[in-house]
Amino acid sequence: xxxxxxxxxxxxxxxxxxxxxxxxxxxxxxxxxxxxxxxxxxxxxxxxxxxxxxxxxxxxxxxxxxxxxxxxxxxxxxxxxxxxxxxxxxxxxxxxxxxxxxxxxxxxxxxxxxxxxxxxxxxxxxxxxxxxxxxxxxxxxxxxxxxxxxxxxxxxxxxxxxxxxxxxxxxxxxxxxxxxxxxxxxxxxxxxxxxxxxxxxxxxxxxxxxxxxxxxxxxxxxxxxxxxxxxxxxxxxxxxxxxxxxxxxxxxxxxxxxxxxxxxxxxxxxxxxxxxxxxxxxxxxxxxxxxxxxxxxxxxxxxxxxxxxxxxxxxxxxxxxxxxxxxxxxxxxxxxxxxxxxxxxxxxxxxxxxxxxxxxxxxxxxxxxxxxxxxxxxxxxxxxxxxxxxxxxxxxxxxxxxxxxxxxxxxxxxxxxxxxxxxxxxxxxxxxxxxxxxxxxxxxxxxxxxxxxxxxxxxxxxxxxxxxxxxxxxxxxxxxxxxxxxxxxxxxxxxxxxxxxxxxxxxxxxxxxxxxxxxxxxxxxxxxxxxxxxxxxxxxxxxxxxxxxxxxxxxxxxxxxxxxxxxxxxxxxxxxxxxxxxxxxxxxxxxxxxxxxxxxxxxxxxxxxxxxxxxxxxxxxxxxxxxxxxxxxxxxxxxxxxxxxxxxxxxxxxxxxxxxxxxxxxxxxxxxxxx
Amino acid sequence: xxxxxxxxxxxxxxxxxxxxxxxxxxxxxxxxxxxxxxxxxxxxxxxxxxxxxxxxxxxxxxxxxxxxxxxxxxxxxxxxxxxxxxxxxxxxxxxxxxxxxxxxxxxxxxxxxxxxxxxxxxxxxxxxxxxxxxxxxxxxxxxxxxxxxxxxxxxxxxxxxxxxxxxxxxxxxxxxxxxxxxxxxxxxxxxxxxxxxxxxxxxxxxxxxxxxxxxxxxxxxxxxxxxxxxxxxxxxxxxxxxxxxxxxx
Numbered sequence: 001x002x003x004x005x006x007x008x009x010x011x012x013x014x015x016x017x018x019x020x021x022x023x024x025x026x027x028x029x030x031x032x033x034x035x036x037x038x039x040x041x042x043x044x045x046x047x048x049x050x051x052x053x054x055x056x057x058x059x060x061x062x063x064x065x066x067x068x069x070x071x072x073x074x075x076x077x078x079x080x081x082x083x084x085x086x087x088x089x090x091x092x093x094x095x096x097x098x099x100x101x102x103x104x105x106x107x108x109x110x111x112x113x114x115x116x117x118x119x120x121x122x123x124x125x126x127x128x129x130x131x132x133x134x135x136x137x138x139x140x141x142x143x144x145x146x147x148x149x150x151x152x153x154x155x156x157x158x159x160x161x162x163x164x165x166x167x168x169x170x171x172x173x174x175x176x177x178x179x180x181x182x183x184x185x186x187x188x189x190x191x192x193x194x195x196x197x198x199x200x201x202x203x204x205x206x207x208x209x210x211x212x213x214x215x216x217x218x219x220x221x222x223x224x225x226x227x228x229x230x231x232x233x234x235x236x237x238x239x240x241x242x243x244x245x246x247x248x249x250x251x252x253x254x255x256x257x258x259x260x261x262x263x264x265x266x267x268x269x270x271x272x273x274x275x276x277x278x279x280x281x282x283x284x285x286x287x288x289x290x291x292x293x294x295x296x297x298x299x300x301x302x303x304x305x306x307x308x309x310x311x312x313x314x315x316x317x318x319x320x321x322x323x324x325x326x327x328x329x330x331x332x333x334x335x336x337x338x339x340x341x342x343x344x345x346x347x348x349x350x351x352x353x354x355x356x357x358x359x360x361x362x363x364x365x366x367x368x369x370x371x372x373x374x375x376x377x378x379x380x381x382x383x384x385x386x387x388x389x390x391x392x393x394x395x396x397x398x399x400x401x402x403x404x405x406x407x408x409x410x411x412x413x414x415x416x417x418x419x420x421x422x423x424x425x426x427x428x429x430x431x432x433x434x435x436x437x438x439x440x441x442x443x444x445x446x447x448x449x450x451x452x453x454x455x456x457x458x459x460x461x462x463x464x465x466x467x468x469x470x471x472x473x474x475x476x477x478x479x480x481x482x483x484x485x486x487x488x489x490x491x492x493x494x495x496x497x498x499x500x501x502x503x504x505x506x507x508x509x510x511x512x513x514x515x516x517x518x519x520x521x522x523x524x525x526x527x528x529x530x531x532x533x534x535x536x537x538x539x540x541x542x543x544x545x546x547x548x549x550x551x552x553x554x555x556x557x558x559x560x561x562x563x564x565x566x567x568x569x570x571x572x573x574x575x576x577x578x579x580x581x582x583x584x585x586x587x588x589x590x591x592x593x594x595x596x597x598x599x600x601x602x603x604x605x606x607x608x609x610x611x612x613x614x615x616x617x618x619x620x621x622x623x624x625x626x627x628x629x630x631x632x633x634x635x636x637x638x639x640x641x642x643x644x645x646x647x648x649x650x651x652x653x654x655x656x657x658x659x660x661x662x663x664x665x666x667x668x669x670x671x672x673x674x675x
Numbered sequence: 676x677x678x679x680x681x682x683x684x685x686x687x688x689x690x691x692x693x694x695x696x697x698x699x700x701x702x703x704x705x706x707x708x709x710x711x712x713x714x715x716x717x718x719x720x721x722x723x724x725x726x727x728x729x730x731x732x733x734x735x736x737x738x739x740x741x742x743x744x745x746x747x748x749x750x751x752x753x754x755x756x757x758x759x760x761x762x763x764x765x766x767x768x769x770x771x772x773x774x775x776x777x778x779x780x781x782x783x784x785x786x787x788x789x790x791x792x793x794x795x796x797x798x799x800x801x802x803x804x805x806x807x808x809x810x811x812x813x814x815x816x817x818x819x820x821x822x823x824x825x826x827x828x829x830x831x832x833x834x835x836x837x838x839x840x841x842x843x844x845x846x847x848x849x850x851x852x853x854x855x856x857x858x859x860x861x862x863x864x865x866x867x868x869x870x871x872x873x874x875x876x877x878x879x880x881x882x883x884x885x886x887x888x889x890x891x892x893x894x895x896x897x898x899x900x901x902x903x904x905x906x907x908x909x910x911x912x913x914x915x916x917x918x919x920x921x922x923x924x
Contacts, residue, residue, distance in 0.1 A: 078737060079730045083721055094724040095733050102740025104893070120893060133724055145893060163890035173747065173891040177884065231904045233884055375911065395908040418784055422908055443901030446795040457788065539802055561737070
């Protein structure tokens with residue numbers, strides 16, 4: 001019995017860490033086992049390159065010896081840092097407008113050919129119709145942290161949270177603790193004339209606006225709603241009347257334990273106001289942990305089947321390593337008068353082991369935290385209006401909300417996770433069968449991707465959504481360790497519309513950006529990246545990617561110090577040219593990543609080829625068959641009119657009735673192309 | 676730049692059990708890539724849209740602004756940073772007891788994360804003061820003893836002196852009580868005292884923000900806000916853990 005071997009994808013690390021805790025506990029409670037070295041030897045060996053094995057669905061032949069990650073050891077610099085890039089191509093990098101240099105760039109929004117880039121000094125509007133040469137259309141100076149920005153129609157919304165934001169957009173800050181000049185909340189601009197945004201209104205809120213999310217209900221065209229999340233302190237009543245930081249049972253109007261919903265009438269945005277303050281956290285009772293990942297459970301089952309000793313420890317089943325079995329066995333035999341163990345002794349030992357473990361550790365199962373008060377606020381809420389769903393990242397919880405009544409969202413489910421410090425944001429996959437949450441451990445200003453920082457801390461957690469409940473599967477953390485002068489933790493990102501796969505691109509501050517395939521939710525895998533060396537070699541500076549989003553074929557990143565970076569995907573073993581081309585057929589009129597759009601793929605030859613590529617990669621069909629379909633598709637592509645229609649229809653007819661889902665998608669595309 | 680960090684011995688002391696807990700994790704952190712990757716680090720030849728000359732000027736402006744941003748602070752922020760370094764240091768002392776006092780796994784996870792987070796924040800606060808030319812407190816931890824040395828100040832602050840006057844700080848008696856507690860009694864006391872300690876930090880944040888002029892320094896605003904929200908989140912988590920312990924009895 002050699003313990004269990006790790007499953008790829010990193011979930012084994014959870015077990016590893018718990019084992020480490022166990023070993024420490026054993027050492028400290030007087031077990032006279034060997035040194036830590038022994039413990040280390042018994043430790044399940046993690047795969048050197050989990051990402052490689054995760055691709056074993058025939059996607060790529062991984063080389064036996066993976067080279068060192070090129071992101072390690074990159075030279076520092078502001079505009080001349082060393083860079084590493086993989087499966088992406090950088091189209092341009094553009095420094096901020098002069099008034100915004102040296103001030104934090106923040107979130108992004110998109111409309112038409114324009115990119116709206118927030119900055120603690122205001123908003124920059126870029127024309128990216130030529131992505132290799134973005135053109136500054138407007139630098140609107142109006143300081144407020146964090147200047148989280150969204151657009152809808154003729155309107156632009158900007159968050160103000162910091163105490164130095166002013167109603168008059170002045171740059172001098174606000175010196176008084178209580179001031180009528182202070183803006184904390186949502187600023188509203190009319191951008192009908194893109195070169196001259198007009199500041200038309202603001203909605204002040206008690207906690208300011210750290211982030212906000214614009215909700216466009218597909219069935220309502222005359223208004224939008226804004227969900228405001230504010231994580232800073234409550235303003236004094238003397239500054240904004242009605243603001244109270246008392247507990248809700250002391251003051252029903254408390255600004256705590258609620259979010260704010262602003263209604264914006266599109267024909268009279270200057271009348272926008274708060275319409276509700278839903279207390280979506282009330283009576284929140286959720287488990288603090290989500291139990292074992294499937295990979296961990298499989299490992300336990302396999303170990304059991306192999307006859308290993310499995311014990312329940314700290315509320316979870318664990319395989320007992322050899323030397324501990326030997327120790328407990330020795331103690332057990334001693335209590336039975338010594339001698340060599342017989343088969344009967346073994347059976348009795350197996351029976352007695354749980355009791356011995358419990359006695360040794362004197363454990364009570366304190367991982368099941370009881371009910372208590374919920375969070376006071378959310379950090380960010382990602383709305384998915386077409387699914388009537390929202391994912392709320394709210395302090396110690398991830399929430400699933402029903403938003404079918406936009407002004408009155410209600411909580412469907414909540415999860416907590418003892419590895420998660422601070423739930424930051426959510427992203428759904430396109431059909432909303434999965435959701436991932438990020439943990440902004442350390443708040444984004446700390447270097448949480450060092451080699452020794454646990455891979456479950458400051459990471460992403462992936463859940464399936466089953467009957468309105470979230471079920472945990474795995475974690476993902478940037479696989480390249482960063483230095484202690486680089487602030488790094490999981491941050492913002494968005495889905496890339498690779499058809500029939502769940503791929504997204506994500507910011508990791510000075511860890512750079514990472515393209516991640518989480519189609520197999522138990523084995524999220526990195527398939528592309530870009531990273532720079534630190535902004536400052538001598539001490540931790542503020543920099544890196546705040547947000548990176550896919551928008552109409554471009555991958556646009558807001559670099560906190562360096563400006564605006566624009567990339568595109570390049571074909572690789574993990575992503576074909578056809579899949580990228582099919583993704584790029586998805587065209588959005590606008591994008592606010594926290595109001596997640598549903599991607600729809602027009603029927604195209606690229607899409608059909610992409611499905612064929614995926615069948616080939618998965619090896620789900622005989623190569624001769626896919627080759628035949630490819631040949632037919634290429635012939636049809638060269639045809640036109642009735643001839644092409646007939647060709648495509650015949651191909652589809654021949655494949656009708658296939659039970660392979662990918663073939664069905666392919667057939668659907670053929671029929672779409674032929675009509 | 677040298678940053679007057681916690682002295683090396685203390686770091687070793689504080690961190691001594693972290694490698695034990697996280698030993699195996701480094702295996703998972705092995706820096707390797709999916710197959711097929713060939714790129715080596717490339718010098719910056721990325722498609723920069725600005726000219727070299729413009730970039731040089733912009734870089735000069737950038738660092739000038741960074742320097743300028745360090746001039747808009749008040750005494751309230753200096754007091755906050757200076758005090759919070761000592762405040763955080765006591766959380767390290769408390770958390771360091773967890774592995775030796777038979778804490779449960781959930782308390783061990785919590786305390787390891789508090790150590791990791793607060794050590795980083797201490798470094799951030801020291802850097803904040805250093806960058807503004809303010810005296811940087813040095814932290815010395817010896818068992819339960821905490822000594823804060825502030826250059827230019829004749830006396831050294833220790834437990835039982837100024838620092839124990841900060842909101843939420845444990846008294847010597849409370850620390851000693853925690854130090855001798857074991858198992859579930861340690862868990863209960865650790866949670867109780869860490870909630871007290873965190874609540875004190877929130878009082879300190881509120882005090883800073885209620886002072887005229889404070890919060891205009893972006894880094895101070897951000898750090899204080901992060902401390903506020905992180906510790907409030909952690910208080911909620913610890914209350915639940917404490918409630919659960921009470922129910923188990």
